[in-house]
Amino acid sequence: MSMATPIVTPVEREDYLNKEYGVASWLLTTDHKRIALLYLISITFFFFIGGFFALLIRLELLTPAGDLVQADTYNKLFTMHGQVMVFFFLIPSIPAVLGNFLMPMMIGAKDLAFPRINLLSWYLYIIAGIMMLHCILTGGVDTGWTFYTPFSTAFSNTKVIEAGLAIFVSGFSSILTGLNFVVTIHRMRAPGMTWSRLPLFVWAHYATSIIQILGTPVIAITLVLVVAERALHLGIFDPKLGGDPLLFQHLFWFYSHPAVYIMILPSMGVVTEIIACFSRKRIFGYNFVALSSISIAVFGFLVWAHHMFVAGISVYAALVFSLLSYSVAVPSAVKVFNWTATLYKGSIHYDAPMLYAFGFLGLFTMGGLTGLFLAALGINVHVTDTYFVVAHFHYIMVGGALMGYLGGLHFWWPKISGRLYPEGWARLAALIVFVGFNLTFFPQFILGYVGMPRRYYQYPGEFQVLNVLSTAGATVLGIGYLLPMIYFLWSMRYGKPAPDNPWNAAGLEWQTQSPPTTFNFEKQPVVTWEAYNYDEIDTGHKQEAKVVA
Amino acid sequence: MSHSQAAVPTSSHDDIHSPALLHHFATEEQQRNASNFGMWIFIATEVMFFGGLFCSYLIYRRWYFGDFGAASKSIDATLGATNTAVLICSSLTVVLAIWGAQIASRKLMIGSLILTMLFGLAFLGIKGKEYKDKFEEHHVPGASFSFENVSIPGHPDQYANPRHAQIFFALYFIMTGLHALHMIVGLGIFTWLLVMAWKGRFTPEYHTPLEVGGLYWHFVDIVWIYLFPLLYLIDRHP
Amino acid sequence: MSDHAKSSPLKTYFGVWIALLVGTYLTYAVAKVDLGPYNAAVALIIATTKALLVALFFMHLKGASEKLLKVVVISTIFFLFILMALSMADYATRGYK
Numbered sequence: 109m110s111m112a113t114p115i116v117t118p119v120e121r122e123d124y125l126n127k128e129y130g131v132a133s134w135l136l137t138t139d140h141k142r143i144a145l146l147y148l149i150s151i152t153f154f155f156f157i158g159g160f161f162a163l164l165i166r167l168e169l170l171t172p173a174g175d176l177v178q179a180d181t182y183n184k185l186f187t188m189h190g191q192v193m194v195f196f197f198l199i200p201s202i203p204a205v206l207g208n209f210l211m212p213m214m215i216g217a218k219d220l221a222f223p224r225i226n227l228l229s230w231y232l233y234i235i236a237g238i239m240m241l242h243c244i245l246t247g248g249v250d251t252g253w254t255f256y257t258p259f260s261t262a263f264s265n266t267k268v269i270e271a272g273l274a275i276f277v278s279g280f281s282s283i284l285t286g287l288n289f290v291v292t293i294h295r296m297r298a299p300g301m302t303w304s305r306l307p308l309f310v311w312a313h314y315a316t317s318i319i320q321i322l323g324t325p326v327i328a329i330t331l332v333l334v335v336a337e338r339a340l341h342l343g344i345f346d347p348k349l350g351g352d353p354l355l356f357q358h359l360f361w362f363y364s365h366p367a368v369y370i371m372i373l374p375s376m377g378v379v380t381e382i383i384a385c386f387s388r389k390r391i392f393g394y395n396f397v398a399l400s401s402i403s404i405a406v407f408g409f410l411v412w413a414h415h416m417f418v419a420g421i422s423v424y425a426a427l428v429f430s431l432l433s434y435s436v437a438v439p440s441a442v443k444v445f446n447w448t449a450t451l452y453k454g455s456i457h458y459d460a461p462m463l464y465a466f467g468f469l470g471l472f473t474m475g476g477l478t479g480l481f482l483a484a485l486g487i488n489v490h491v492t493d494t495y496f497v498v499a500h501f502h503y504i505m506v507g508g509a510l511m512g513y514l515g516g517l518h519f520w521w522p523k524i525s526g527r528l529y530p531e532g533w534a535r536l537a538a539l540i541v542f543v544g545f546n547l548t549f550f551p552q553f554i555l556g557y558v559g560m561p562r563r564y565y566q567y568p569g570e571f572q573v574l575n576v577l578s579t580a581g582a583t584v585l586g587i588g589y590l591l592p593m594i595y596f597l598w599s600m601r602y603g604k605p606a607p608d609n610p611w612n613a614a615g616l617e618w619q620t621q622s623p624p625t626t627f628n629f630e631k632q633p634v635v636t637w638e639a640y641n642y643d644e645i646d647t648g649h650k651q652e653a654k655v656v657a
Numbered sequence: 658m659s660h661s662q663a664a665v666p667t668s669s670h671d672d673i674h675s676p677a678l679l680h681h682f683a684t685e686e687q688q689r690n691a692s693n694f695g696m697w698i699f700i701a702t703e704v705m706f707f708g709g710l711f712c713s714y715l716i717y718r719r720w721y722f723g724d725f726g727a728a729s730k731s732i733d734a735t736l737g738a739t740n741t742a743v744l745i746c747s748s749l750t751v752v753l754a755i756w757g758a759q760i761a762s763r764k765l766m767i768g769s770l771i772l773t774m775l776f777g778l779a780f781l782g783i784k785g786k787e788y789k790d791k792f793e794e795h796h797v798p799g800a801s802f803s804f805e806n807v808s809i810p811g812h813p814d815q816y817a818n819p820r821h822a823q824i825f826f827a828l829y830f831i832m833t834g835l836h837a838l839h840m841i842v843g844l845g846i847f848t849w850l851l852v853m854a855w856k857g858r859f860t861p862e863y864h865t866p867l868e869v870g871g872l873y874w875h876f877v878d879i880v881w882i883y884l885f886p887l888l889y890l891i892d893r894h895p
Numbered sequence: 896m897s898d899h900a901k902s903s904p905l906k907t908y909f910g911v912w913i914a915l916l917v918g919t920y921l922t923y924a925v926a927k928v929d930l931g932p933y934n935a936a937v938a939l940i941i942a943t944t945k946a947l948l949v950a951l952f953f954m955h956l957k958g959a960s961e962k963l964l965k966v967v968v969i970s971t972i973f974f975l976f977i978l979m980a981l982s983m984a985d986y987a988t989r990g991y992k
Contacts, residue, residue: 219681221681221691221695287695287699291694295691296691321698321705322974323705325702325708326705326706326709328706329708329710336831341799343798343820344717344824344827344828349823350823352720355713358712358982362978409974409977410977413981421985421989422986423988424984424988425985429981693964694964694967697967697968701968701970704975705975708975708979711975712978716983738923742916742919746912748915748953749909749911749912749953752908756904756905756908882949885919885922886938887942890922890938892934894927894929
């Protein structure tokens, strides 16, 4: 399976990469594939920045004393780690890179519905990124990524306004991407590409886009209020002036909870594609998986105050939100069951993308289950604002979303770059990431449970062993992340040229050239087969996808 | 849910199409549908954007009903009502402009566009007068805010709490200010539409920018339709 | 494509316009009458009616060929409602204020 059909390297074919050269052809492109690469480079840059802050945090936490940085500096470190990772890496990552690149091809379209708005999205992201960088370099923010009031509006001496505005702009980038995707999926599907034939990757991005469209504007207005309050001393969130700090939290979390689903849903879409391909089976329960994506998007909007159980909301509200939070776990569980059922009696291949998918399965499940712990009011009171929460969301964000992203990058790398990455190194990197990840974050569950608070830079001596393990794990994890960056870059020059469909995967994107031409398809494809028709593919009944006119 | 043929099947490039058809769309109808749909989704995002403010307003109005009533009484409801009427007229002229394009009446189209913009300017002018009044009465939140000895409507013996009144005015300025900003952007859009219309770019077959711009304008009108009673008419009992 | 075949929409447009102006006047007038807690409800009902008129007739939601646009509008209103309702679930049950 990993060995594809013999590769013929004929005369260099025209593709989206070599069609035009020059900076202007990239910075003024409207080709969704080029824009995806622009995003790839930018978010990788911010991943490094966020990772750098993580490194400093873990270094500080090697010892119980606060001896590497001052307390105020530590506050800035975890704040900016969070803001950069959430808003400038995780939220754009899969949709802006893989979604942008693949989705139009998956539905048989030439481009997104609004290519120029797609480019605008990227420019907004860059502007936001520059603002954020400037904020970081001129003093940073120390409010926590959550910007809680009245500290952020009345007491913090750091650059809250600038950070808030940077995130405001990045939000617009996110909104426009979501808008583009929804219109594209509704309006630009090829003939025969019915909703029930869509790859589940597309369904996942559709659900994600709904959240981006409906949720992001609320944090946008919240940040406007914070900036206004801070600049004009208004009192909307300040108890001394009659305001309610919890109002900020309600508005903030109304977006920021669904935001975590923006981060995980696309990853689930990637994992679905990988599991189907490397089990050589149609995904089990297609309808359920599709519907569960939409359910997660909808239910995700109903649970936000579970971040506020100990903040002062009423007991009755807490009960309601606790109950609703349990319900949102159901569609996620449905997905896990369907993936598992897909694997059952599948013809499993352990290529690197699949290793990432396996990692995702285990780690997302753990992260998700610990979410249920947190949804229980009694337990929540005990572990809120401890490392238990930190571990929970890193299991999902890093063990889940990031693993899915890496798996997807590997899976589609031949399509994106026209090169094969070195499989041996990739499998090694996947294992290193898995080991490093668990070593980093599992101890944090224990730390949280025994009482170590989050956002603290000092801790009692008896917590040191676990912290050292965690930092050691972070080092291993870092190596695991560096490896793909190295060999992906290496492959662009020295990697074997990739065939059009090295995995023999289902999906219209694999019917294009590797790398694709600028307009993806020579002629409008007409779809006459079901999604994930691996049975047909593997028994030689080829999809007549080669674009019937 | 599957109206499956989203795209019209392969049209050959011999089809005569408007120069406005972009290459990645198969037909003009697809392009128009996409643009329309895109604007509706953008409007959805704007609803949520303003929605956060309405939510905040709702919460504080319930908490500080008396103080909000006092503050609300101090803004000019006649000007507010006039502005509402102005925007309603402007929405009418917007649909008339589109109708003008549909029946290829250049005069109606351009005349309506100009009228729309005049109404928009009138709205902003009246708003400016309101803001000026508030500034002079020291009702602008900030260092020089003052709201002393204003009695709560219906309770002539109780004075409104200035801190709570300041929250009303904060929300008033942010909500109407944001709305005015959207009006200004709308005027910018309509300037561009006017230029395009003047150059003859719109035909009965193609006037999508007008439709899409019109949708935006109507949305801004709808926001004001809600702002007016909520902000100006909390308690106007004599 | 516009509806050349349909009868002129001008009557509808001017009708809606008059209705909107009447609604505005009503809102203004009713506010002066003391209906106790129902003032807010009446004002919102009139406002919603006006908004519906604009959306259905000026924004052509009524004649839209597919249900998709209506789904977008209804979902948006639904989620806005969730924001307000679930926030109020907290504020209304706090036991203070």
